[in-house]
Structures are given as structure tokens and as C-alpha cells.
Amino acid sequence: MRVFAISDIHVDYDVNMRWVHGLSSADYRDDLLILAGDVTHRPRLLAECIGAFAHRFAQVLFVPGNHDLWVLGESPEKHSLHKFREVADIARDCGASMAPYVRERTAIVPLLGWYDYSFGEPTDELLQMWADFRACRWPGNDGPAEIAGMFARMNVDPPGGEPRRTITFSHFLPRIDLVPLYVPRKHRALDPVLGSVRIEEQLRRFAPEIHVYGHSHINRSVRIGGVRYVNNAFGYPQESAIAAKRLLCIDEI
Numbered sequence: 001m002r003v004f005a006i007s008d009i010h011v012d013y014d015v016n017m018r019w020v021h022g023l024s025s026a027d028y029r030d031d032l033l034i035l036a037g038d039v040t041h042r043p044r045l046l047a048e049c050i051g052a053f054a055h056r057f058a059q060v061l062f063v064p065g066n067h068d069l070w071v072l073g074e075s076p077e078k079h080s081l082h083k084f085r086e087v088a089d090i091a092r093d094c095g096a097s098m099a100p101y102v103r104e105r106t107a108i109v110p111l112l113g114w115y116d117y118s119f120g121e122p123t124d125e126l127l128q129m130w131a132d133f134r135a136c137r138w139p140g141n142d143g144p145a146e147i148a149g150m151f152a153r154m155n156v157d158p159p160g161g162e163p164r165r166t167i168t169f170s171h172f173l174p175r176i177d178l179v180p181l182y183v184p185r186k187h188r189a190l191d192p193v194l195g196s197v198r199i200e201e202q203l204r205r206f207a208p209e210i211h212v213y214g215h216s217h218i219n220r221s222v223r224i225g226g227v228r229y230v231n232n233a234f235g236y237p238q239e240s241a242i243a244a245k246r247l248l249c250i251d252e253i
């Protein structure tokens, strides 16, 4: 079974959805896909996209990204935790799993998360321009630290018993040094909303060989402290310079 990874498929863009539907229905029947968040905030398109992947792959593993939890345009009493549950139900009903997957001696473990400003404090400009601050609503007006803590507590602990080789995956970045040095200084204002050191703390407890992440849209594979960190975001249509726009095989189990 080959293990493929992709994230940030953003199928609100027709060209991205067409790419999904254009994937072979024969080539991946024995394979697994890690889908690391940011499919769409539209439930109908989420179901269509996950269903299309589940039709092609033997197994699809999923974590939501920030875009998936937007409640923009939905009823005022609906908050992003409601949306999280709705997204989880759609994923399950359409054939994807948000639970750890074990095959032979390999475990693949999803890690939920959110950004919590552990990568830096947001500027006033970031607070104005970052869409999540308008498009997500949280119960009790929880701030990012509470949201990140809530998702961290939903994650499983490493199992006891026989050691396994492990692959972990998250939507958000577990470490800020995954942002390449060539990224211009003006874009580094986004650092506070890219991820959280909590995710790094949680993934290290699994001692994974590979960690897949999304969110930055900057494709990368880099080894740090014994872990290979891989980003294979599909990204927005115009992002052809930073996103290869292909399925990436990261392992075979």
C-alpha cells in the first residue's frame, strides 16, 4: 500500500475540483491518501471532493483545516465547533476517517490543531486582514490559545505495547522553521497564524518517521531532528511556483 499526501486542495476553485475528478479511478485502488485539510467551507463541495478521493483510494485519512471550519454566511448561532462536527460527519459519511490507521507495523495518526500565537504575536494589520477572524466563530468567544488547546485535547496518546513506525499529520505547521528562509519578510507577518508548538510537542511523543502538514501552501520536504516534514499543498490556482500540484507518494506500508 502506497501512502500519498495532499493538502489545501481548495475545491472552491473549479480547476482544483476538476483536477480531483481527473485522477485515475484505477491507479490508487490499493493505496492510502492523507488529506491534510483546507478542502472547502462548503459542505456540498466537501462531500463531493472527499467522495471522489474515497472512490479512488482504499483508504482516505483526513483532518480539517481552518477554511473547512468557516461559518461565513451560515446561521448566526452556528459556531466553528458545530462546523467541525458537521465536517467530521461528512468526512465519515463520504468514506474518509479522522481516526488513527494501523496496518502491519505502521500507524498513521491525525493531529488536530489550531494556531495559538506561539510562533509570534499578531500585528494589528494581521488581525484586520486574516479571514479566519471574521469567518470562524467559537463558543464563548474563545481565543486562539483556547481553540488550539481544545483540539490538542481531542488527539490520541501514543499507544503502549509494541513500538510501531509512525506517520503523523496535521493541517497546521508544527514548527515555524518549516517556513523556508527565502520567504520575503513582508509575508512573515503571517507567522502567528501558521501553527503551534503544541503540535510539535504532540507529534514528538509518537517519534514519527514522517510528519505531513499543510496550510503554508509551500511544498517542502526537510529532515529536522530525525523527522521528515513534508508539505504537498495543492494550493490556489495561481500558486504554481510554490505548489507542484500533484499527488506525492511519501511511503509504502
Ligand SMILES: [Fe+2]
Binding pocket: 008, 010, 038, 065, 067, 215, 217
Ligand atoms: Fe490552505
